[in-house]
Amino acid sequence: MGATDTNAFSEIPVLSGGFAPIAHELTLDLTDIEGEIPKDLTGMYVRNGPNRRFEAPGRYHWFDGDGMLHAVRFKGGKAQYQNRWVMTDSLQEEIAAGSALWQGIKDPPRKDRPDMPMKNTSNTDVKFYAGTLVTMWYLGGAVYQCRPDDLSTMGKLAVDPRLAGLPISAHSKVDQRTGEFLFFAYGKEAPYMHYGVMDRFGKLKTFIPVQLPGPRLPHDMAITPNYSILHDLPLFYDMDAFAAGRHKLKFHHTLPSRFGVVPRHGTPEQIRWFEASATYMYHVSNAWEEDDGQGGVEIVMTGTPFRLPRDHKGTLDVAGFPKMLANLEHDFQFHEWRFNLRTGQTKERVIDDIVNQEFPVINCWMQGYKTRYSWNVLMGRLNRAEDPRFCGFARYDLKQDTCTTFHAGVHKWFSEAPFAPKDNWKEEDDGYLVGFMWDDEKNQSYLTIFDAHDISRGPVCKIRMPQRVPNGFHATWVSGERLARGY
């Protein structure tokens, strides 16, 4: 088995075309520019994603690759690109061995490695916390820290001994206003979930067990200034198969979705569970607190659950739904839940079931506060199985109840594009969407910058990348002001 050679993967859908891994780590000024890089854009865009270093025996899945950060730094109308692997413990072991030591998620875990039966690739999310870039893995594991100035890996985030070995989920939240790191961890043994908060220096302030009815597969959480919202969704294991040691997914459509609302620094006894219609979701757009008009507080949460598959009679395709997930077939709607802390009741509504979109982003300074806008990624429908295409963007204006979209045909593959506020921004949408785009006809990657106020005009600036940037997962924007402040 050799190191990454893109030709070796050319027949494997999840490792060919725009998904093929790259072999080089570069640091280069970007000079091939259409339009103008905005001069009021200061900071860095960083995107995480899978980039397999070694061939491995067994079956491949897009999610398996080793984490690689791709960053573009902006200052004074100029931009510089850099990419580096996240040097996880497992990748270092493989480099030392000169070959893959783990198979992917489609194959059985390693029985001889109870410390790491599956490879924590740290390839899923990236946030700015405690002055560093922290990378995380969707199945949960140690969090890695990288230096913002050169993307080099510092090692695992040092955590309180109470968190040792705890699989911290990919979608931990950083509250930009306090610098706190809010996280959940989930597993196969009771109590099945934990929730915690670290302060901006890494000190564990809150850590509580969250008792669930059984093992669950939550992907995200939400925060407001005073509360955190945890997910218990009815798509999880077939428990008969689970008892026999197999991990077969099942949609338990007769169970409700449950959302646990807990004070940010609360106790297990303070968790209040709200029931909602059965669904499964990956990502939250935002959450906030509202006065319910009768002296109570209502927690509002927006996000992008699946549009559940149904047959021509409208009957839910219960068995088809887990297969849809496994094949990365994507059909999503935009949704709102309201959890009333006074009455204990949930109200929910579909915001949009027309546009297929996911990966919502907001102006992150407004995380936890009422937001008017959400910018989501359009999901293409022409994809092969296991080959999702992010084909453009949708801009939701929740005040006007409108949606504006931009896409550019079937050959453009976009990427999660975080909202990058202009220097000295005032209005919520005073900024840009910054993200990578791969053109499959030209086999060329670009960085695109959209005016967040009007995405329909297409990118205001398009920068040719010096190498293809493989399709990836989550990204973040770290403003110059945050870099200087350290949280």
Ligand SMILES: [Fe+2]
């Ligand atoms: Fe995610």
